[in-house]
Amino acid sequence: MDFSFGAGDEELRARAHAWLTGHLVGPYADALGLGGPGSEHEGVEARRAWERELGRGGWIGQGWELPSGAYGQQRLSLTGQVVWAEEYAALRAPGRVGHIGENLLAPTLIAYGSQEQRDRFLPGIARGEELWCQGYSEPGAGSDLAGIRTTAVREHRPETDGLLRVTGQKIWTSLAQDADWCFVLARTEPGSRRHRGLSFLLVRMDQPGRVEVRPIRQMSGTSEFNEVFFDGAVAAEVVGGEGNGWTVAMGLLALERGVSTLVQQIGFAAELERVVGAYVSSGGAYAASGTPDPVLRERLVRQWAELRTMRWNALRTLGSTGDPGAPSVAKLLWGGWHRRLGELAVAVRGAGACAGPADWAPGTPYELGLDEEQRLFLFTRADTIYGGSDEIQRNIIAERVLGLPKESR
Structure with missing residues (x-):
């Protein structure tokens, strides 16, 4: 399959890059890299203001199945949404605080809500004003x-x-x-x-x-x-x-993957790059001989290869409809991958991953003493549970895709 982007996508990439670099200034520049899973406490006020800035630029609601500008939003193709996400991640723009409204509720209202409900709630989401x-x-x-x-x-x-x-x-x-x-x-x-x-x-x-x-x-x-x-x-x-809540709720969960999975993987790539950087800067010298540890090196290569495979799978299934197993497969893939990355992050650090920084004072909230690798390890323990546990995802695949007998209750 051809996973390359077209000329229109590259024009959008230049426009997105110019808009982001021109607006990521002042307090928004101070919020670069802040927020996201495990770090939602960081820069909340600046990120809420940034959400409104995105709304003024029309960058919220790119994937809504509505005419461009219906609620002030730009309408982008699937590949265009990926291009925007890549540029957003490359510049380490602040972690989004409005993604639940934009990517979960809004598409659900478009699919199942009344016109009155769409007119009431979508404008506030598109402006970045209501979370x-x-x-x-x-x-x-x-x-x-x-x-x-x-x-x-x-x-x-x-x-x-x-x-x-x-x-x-x-x-x-x-x-x-x-x-x-x-x-x-x-x-x-x-x-x-x-x-x-x-x-x-x-x-x-x-x-x-x-x-x-x-x-x-x-x-x-x-x-x-x-x-x-x-x-x-x-x-x-x-x-x-x-x-009819069950139908609506299941429809929402089917919308939870897709482009958002690709966006998530861009963040994963940045985390993997940091872990690889830690390995390289240490010389990987955790083997008894003082040479790079071949086991850690192999695990890093495997993480890289699996991330590329996840990306290709997400691109392959992007825009597909009627596949009840695709969201569950995606969740199984990224949940296990991210948890293994957290384990690898502390393995690369060696015994030093068990200690806080030298200037951390007893009595200080211990989360302030955690570095990025330690926080990654601790937070990713939940990845195979939240958003639907691995056991539930496997049941969905078994029953709805493979046609196996339902689990007895």
Whole structure:
């Protein structure tokens, strides 16, 4: 297959590069390289301002299946979106804080929402002004979303006009501490079980006394994941109609891969480059003879080859529809790869990876004493769990692609 870019893509690359270099100045230049998985606590205010800067440039919503400019966004081809992502990563632009709204909620509203819902919510996302989080997982119902227990009950009182009120707990909610809105999967049909009776709701986070966010401190010391408690919170909208939440939720998960996987791999490549650099600068001298360790060298080469393979697979499947296994295959590939990279990062460092910097003082928050390799190792332990565990992804491939018997319950 031909994985090269066309002349139009290269023209876009020059335009994207010029726009980024011209706008990554001042506080945005100070935020270069900040943010992203495991580092969402870095430069939050500058990154929120940067999101609005991207919106003013029309760079949010490039992949929306809508006419260019419908909500102020540029419409780019699939390869154009990849070109933009490559330039963005090459310049180490700030980690995005609006990707959940742009890449998950917006395409879902385009596919399943009403025109009124699109007109209400897409402009705020396209301008970079409203941030979203995802309310799916619950204690005891993580990868198995059909087991959720959060409920939404409609009030039948004239003064409340039939409002849906949401009660329950969500967990592992990324960026909830900074989000303005949350899309919530809740049970709206009393007594329903599994995937029946669920609805896809849009809930504003700023409801004092009704929505509480509790950050979850991880072993890396950061807290980008959260618990979210709903106590009678008002749901502003139902997407796709009451009782159709499972269809909408599964449609959203199918949208979660694609170009976003390629964007993610660009970040992976930068991390791998740092690990290789650490190996080279140390001389790889962890073998007893003082020569480069051939085992570590082989592991580095394998990581590079696997990353290239993931890229080709993502490009091959880009734009394909109707393949229920493609998202699960992608998740299995990158989750295991990234976790192995974290292990390799500390292996290259040797025993020094077990110690903090010499100037770290006892009593200081220990996450401040972690270097990039240590944080990478600790955070990537979760890669094969969040976003759908490896076990769930294998079940999906077995049942929906290979046609094997379903797992007994």
